[in-house]
Amino acid sequence: MSSDGQAEAALFERGAWTKALEKYAAVTHLTIQLYDTDARLICGPVHPTDLFELFTPGYHDLGIFAACIRRCLTQADMPPPVVVENHDGLAVVGTALMLSGEIVGVAVAGYALTTFMDQHALERLARNSGCSFEIVWAVGRKERPLPGERLALYGELLRTLGNTLLEENFSTRREQQISTRLAEALASEQAARAEAETATALVRRVQALTDMALDLPLDDLLRELLTRLRNELQTDTAVVLLRQLAEEGGEGELRVRAALGLKEEQQHQMRIPVGQGFAGRIAAERRPIVMEDVDNYEVANRFIREKGLHSLAGVPLQIDGRVIGVLHVGSMRRRKFQQQEVELLRLAGDRIALAIQRTEVRAAAAAVAEAADRAKDAFLATLSHELRSPLAAILTWVHLLRRGKLDATKTAGALETIERSAKAQKHLIEDLLDVSRVVAGKLRLETQPVDLAEAIEAAVDVVRPAAQAKSVELESMLRGFRHGRVLGDPGRLQQVICNLLTNAIKFTPKGGRVAVWLEVVDSRAEIVVSDTGEGISPDFLPHVFERFRQADSTSTRAHSGLGLGLAIVRHLVELHGGTVRAESRGENKGTTFRVTLPLLSRELSRWENVSPTAGGEVPYDCHLVLEGVRVLVVDDEADVREWLTAVLAESRAAVTTVASAGEAFEALERMTPDVLMSDIGMPGEDGYALIRKVRTFASERGGQVPALALTGFASTEDRAQALAAGYQVHMSKPVDPAALVAAVAELVATPRPRLPAACLAKTEPVAIP
Numbered sequence: 001m002s003s004d005g006q007a008e009a010a011l012f013e014r015g016a017w018t019k020a021l022e023k024y025a026a027v028t029h030l031t032i033q034l035y036d037t038d039a040r041l042i043c044g045p046v047h048p049t050d051l052f053e054l055f056t057p058g059y060h061d062l063g064i065f066a067a068c069i070r071r072c073l074t075q076a077d078m079p080p081p082v083v084v085e086n087h088d089g090l091a092v093v094g095t096a097l098m099l100s101g102e103i104v105g106v107a108v109a110g111y112a113l114t115t116f117m118d119q120h121a122l123e124r125l126a127r128n129s130g131c132s133f134e135i136v137w138a139v140g141r142k143e144r145p146l147p148g149e150r151l152a153l154y155g156e157l158l159r160t161l162g163n164t165l166l167e168e169n170f171s172t173r174r175e176q177q178i179s180t181r182l183a184e185a186l187a188s189e190q191a192a193r194a195e196a197e198t199a200t201a202l203v204r205r206v207q208a209l210t211d212m213a214l215d216l217p218l219d220d221l222l223r224e225l226l227t228r229l230r231n232e233l234q235t236d237t238a239v240v241l242l243r244q245l246a247e248e249g250g251e252g253e254l255r256v257r258a259a260l261g262l263k264e265e266q267q268h269q270m271r272i273p274v275g276q277g278f279a280g281r282i283a284a285e286r287r288p289i290v291m292e293d294v295d296n297y298e299v300a301n302r303f304i305r306e307k308g309l310h311s312l313a314g315v316p317l318q319i320d321g322r323v324i325g326v327l328h329v330g331s332m333r334r335r336k337f338q339q340q341e342v343e344l345l346r347l348a349g350d351r352i353a354l355a356i357q358r359t360e361v362r363a364a365a366a367a368v369a370e371a372a373d374r375a376k377d378a379f380l381a382t383l384s385h386e387l388r389s390p391l392a393a394i395l396t397w398v399h400l401l402r403r404g405k406l407d408a409t410k411t412a413g414a415l416e417t418i419e420r421s422a423k424a425q426k427h428l429i430e431d432l433l434d435v436s437r438v439v440a441g442k443l444r445l446e447t448q449p450v451d452l453a454e455a456i457e458a459a460v461d462v463v464r465p466a467a468q469a470k471s472v473e474l475e476s477m478l479r480g481f482r483h484g485r486v487l488g489d490p491g492r493l494q495q496v497i498c499n500l501l502t503n504a505i506k507f508t509p510k511g512g513r514v515a516v517w518l519e520v521v522d523s524r525a526e527i528v529v530s531d532t533g534e535g536i537s538p539d540f541l542p543h544v545f546e547r548f549r550q551a552d553s554t555s556t557r558a559h560s561g562l563g564l565g566l567a568i569v570r571h572l573v574e575l576h577g578g579t580v581r582a583e584s585r586g587e588n589k590g591t592t593f594r595v596t597l598p599l600l601s602r603e604l605s606r607w608e609n610v611s612p613t614a615g616g617e618v619p620y621d622c623h624l625v626l627e628g629v630r631v632l633v634v635d636d637e638a639d640v641r642e643w644l645t646a647v648l649a650e651s652r653a654a655v656t657t658v659a660s661a662g663e664a665f666e667a668l669e670r671m672t673p674d675v676l677m678s679d680i681g682m683p684g685e686d687g688y689a690l691i692r693k694v695r696t697f698a699s700e701r702g703g704q705v706p707a708l709a710l711t712g713f714a715s716t717e718d719r720a721q722a723l724a725a726g727y728q729v730h731m732s733k734p735v736d737p738a739a740l741v742a743a744v745a746e747l748v749a750t751p752r753p754r755l756p757a758a759c760l761a762k763t764e765p766v767a768i769p
Helices: 003-011 014-028 050-062 064-073 119-129 133-142 148-210 218-233 264-269 277-285 302-307 339-403 408-440 452-469 490-506 565-575 638-650 661-670 687-694 716-725 737-747
Strands: 031-035 041-046 083-087 090-099 102-113 237-244 253-260 271-273 289-291 311-319 322-331 448-451 473-477 485-488 513-521 524-531 579-583 591-598 630-634 654-658 675-678 707-711 729-732
Touching: 014 031, 014 041, 014 102, 014 148, 050 102, 050 133, 064 083, 064 090, 064 102, 083 148, 090 148, 102 148, 119 133, 218 237, 218 253, 218 322, 218 339, 253 264, 253 277, 253 322, 264 302, 271 277, 277 289, 277 311, 277 322, 311 339, 322 339, 339 408, 448 452, 448 490, 452 473, 452 490, 452 513, 452 524, 485 490, 485 591, 490 513, 490 524, 490 565, 490 591, 565 579, 565 591, 630 638, 630 661, 638 654, 638 737, 654 661, 661 675, 661 687, 675 687, 675 737, 687 707, 687 716, 707 716, 707 737, 716 729, 729 737
Parallel strands: 473 513, 630 654, 630 675, 675 707, 707 729
Antiparallel strands: 031 041, 031 102, 083 090, 090 102, 237 253, 237 322, 253 271, 289 311, 311 322, 448 485, 513 524, 524 591, 579 591
């Protein structure tokens, strides 16, 4: 029965209505029937009279009752009035039954004679009803007429009675509903309490089962957990099987990882294909399975029958959705594993899977750490070699030069070797410092619009001697290229290109070819460096931009270097908002590097006020004349004072050197230099304290003297600190002699002969207050 039918049955409960309507009929001598809103009879007839019995078959079917019901249901007035339906002197009265403002049914009472029936009226009723005149006469003559006003009054009484009964039944139904809901709520609360108690008991069992340290060795943890599980579930065996994937593909098989209740030889011989037997089905179907009697099932493991096990329960072991094995228990007596026990088994399986996952993660982390340690050890060994080799050359040639027995040709060659070795060491140190800044997050860029074509050409000029020395063809395909400005640090972008070109030349054999070109796609520029060299193996390609990683780090490797150049490239490119990737079809098939950078917007790229830095080494044959320029040099290292004096004196500057800040103050009492050049790291007062105190002096005592910081502290932060302290220029050691002379020339106030553009390449920006 639908919910509407149940509600209707409760409102029009037959017993209650019949009892009340019988009292109504005893007073009115009318027969009453109840109908629902679809005009279906739901109660009655109550107290059928002779008139009702006589005329209902005809008049009811002809529609007098139906007409009354229809009118009651379609009344527009609220509350609906009583309806009287009269036909040939025979009438019925009806009323709509209301509950909460809605019609829920109709009550109709009849028949009644509204007038005295003469012979002609009775003949007409007999004819219409199909009854004999004698019967109609006998019934009709003994019925007293019921005036229409009285019939309407009976209708009002019927409406009052019906609505009162509806309200009482509705209230009773509400009470019953409330009582039912209370009972249901109480039962639900009791069930929830029982479920909570069951869950609490399960938690206690799980805690008792798994209350052990997850950092135990895996074998110890599995043995302890299986022992507790077997005791908790009162089983004879407890087994963990792990999945071994087949080399040729397929689902693989399950092998014992830990077991209780099985002999060691049985454990070694167990090989269960995934998808077969009890454990194989659990792994394949990824769900718990219970067998109350193994005799009724296929069992792939013969040891189950040999052991005499009759009942089994098992769950899959899963990590991140992949099945890694199966946990199952067995009993030698037939038993039914309860749902709570299966849930306990599942929770134990989750703990085992977690322990296995942690073991795998620790093993992977240990392997990564071990590989990193090996890479660092190899790097340190390589670093030692790369530093010692040029150092050995420098010390050896210096020893030979001191003996004074070399002729002019060998002396020139020795000096070239010393210079080349020193530059190699400088390059190594700069790479190490760059990597250190990257790791510390202190590598900063000084950005401005940069023409990539010019930056590429400048980089090509720097590395071309190395390519020529190795007989490698170096080609720059930029002719006619007019678009490709990016926002970046000119020096760092040129460093990126130089590193890529140097790497390509290093790994390209004699007679090979290295090419660089620039492409623009949509809003991005792509620098492409391609070579016909040794290529990169597929195994090493994903690691080519990692620090301390080299394809060959053995003592017999063919190429020198620390393996930092490409790592620096990646970090510098990412700082510029770009990407870099390497492509190679394999060993001896060449390599292509692609650097992608975001282009400036069209408006910004038309900015013509700043030209990119040329970069590269400054040729020392670009001399400036510093005739009459007085330079006060402050450095605690005698060797530094000596070579600074030599460099500046060659440009005809007048040089005064002191070893400390105190001596500098004394010198300033005696002279007013045109330029103050000072180290930063010195004992006693450092270079920062020196310049701060000098800036407190009056102008005639040198308080406004242009100052240059020349120091081994070379980071961006060091430069900013020096400028903030009062220096106009910050240069890092070792410094190119021509760049140093050029910086001094820029600081002095009097006009000087102009230096060729390349000679200012390595001079850092000058901030004049």
